[in-house]
Amino acid sequence: MDPAGPGIDWLDDIMAEQSLPKAQNRVAEVIIRNPQLASYAEIAEIAARAEVNSSTVVRTAQSLGFLGWPDLQRELRSRYLTKISTEDTLVQHGEHSSPLRAALTRDMENLRLTLEANAPEEVEAAIATLAAAKSILVLGHGSYAAPASVMAHLGATMGYPITLESRGGVHLVSSTNTLGPGDVLVVINIWRSIGQMIAAAEAAHQAGATILTISDMRRGRLAAISEHLLVVPSEGIAFFQSVTATTSVVYGLLAGMQAAHPERSRETIRRSQQLWKDLDIHLD
Amino acid sequence: MDPAGPGIDWLDDIMAEQSLPKAQNRVAEVIIRNPQLASYAEIAEIAARAEVNSSTVVRTAQSLGFLGWPDLQRELRSRYLTKISTEDTLVQHGEHSSPLRAALTRDMENLRLTLEANAPEEVEAAIATLAAAKSILVLGHGSYAAPASVMAHLGATMGYPITLESRGGVHLVSSTNTLGPGDVLVVINIWRSIGQMIAAAEAAHQAGATILTISDMRRGRLAAISEHLLVVPSEGIAFFQSVTATTSVVYGLLAGMQAAHPERSRETIRRSQQLWKDLDIHLD
DNA sequence: ATAATTCTGCAATCATAATTGCAGAGTGAC
């Protein structure tokens, strides 16, 4: 553990590899100790704290392998800005218990577990598959129709060839029938699920489609035929399961899909008015 | 520390005093919706989201009494960023930064803020209203149809007289027309929204129905007629807003509703097989 | 409908932050 308090592992790591000169070390020190500050402060502020000229700050950033200060700063932001502490919250609100509190803390825990349960490479691979898909079909029944519809809705708005099937029976059959090699079937959170859904997925798998499953089960018939499996806890309060973590995962996939297709993204930005309207950012 | 809690009440307050022109209002709302982003983004980013020229952003800042954008931004940082905690939270996960990670941490933060933004008494009152309702109608359009459908679906399965309306036009009118005293209208996250929706809510209010709003805006025409207002942040990654916190709040309400009606719950348990089937907990 | 007024976008201007060339200070080797 870092004796200086909460530290920046990755920065520490970089620094371990090549040792910096004295002044630059001071700069790094300042950054490590005040990541929050460093994530938005301008060079002069950091320079002052390290009692160093601002050029030295730039050079430190460059020594560490970044293009310059703004580049390092971007990295800092993405790592620290959204950091939160669950314990913090628990302490602040003490024992007071309410249904809302229960739901929120439960879901925070679910999100945390999701973070632990899925390796970044796994996620990247899933995103790559989605990005390369000829077409995408999203299945989600019952409560899980909610995240499924979010995925289909936003994905389509981004320009992806993506559709939703939240119904069963004939509809399910005819939707999955057309799938073949190059197509991707996204199956969202089934719990030992409805037989016809597994059957549909297996048929699609046979036909050459790639299966991507988002589920709370690591094993099972579905897992067996899934090229990619993302695991999400779905424990809820009271009697119901929670789709919160699933929804969040869907956002992560969508963000990755957007990053994966610069050309579509550009197109997206060009049409941002329409996009944002669809996304409910619609202002008047 | 801000006694009113986290978030951007102060901005709301400023806006309440003097009303801004249309474009500037859009800018203000973008800021309120994405305080974290706004605290470090440059003007162009905000301008793009509000679909406005960057000069308008400057002018908005000035209209609100600040010197310019950097000035307003400083205020945002001091009010909002310090909340995130001055002591940095430990980085549990190595250097890898992925879209999933971004989505999850963002949503965890949203949940945390939700916890801070809603007083338990407020929530209890909302639940009491729901529990006493003669009938409940849930409205949610676009992305917000997802949490709305979860609420209607699970609420109905629990035995509540609750229905969903995610469509507009005639459907919206005829659904809201029947509301009167004793009925509750739940409006989920509307952003200054579709005029007809506000109109529908106002009509229902006139007719004596109680309005319960779940929104990311503390003020507005909707807030004005709402008996109960639950505030949820909705900042997302990439281009979209997140419905995660909203979903979680819905679970909280549902849990409270269940606890409020032991007799329905008992009935629920008796029919648990059916319930679980509907809830996707389907066990065999 | 028309005029007065306000608001907005564009593009030029201005301000500020980041970077780098250079000279001198510091450091270590012999």
Place this chain on the structure above:
DNA sequence: GTCACTCTGCAATTATGATTGCAGAATTAT
């Protein structure tokens, strides 16, 4: 102690972001 080399600060330069004058669009009052 001297030389060779690296590092740092200063100041000039470059890049980038914020602001504002102006003309046209939109809105409001009459």
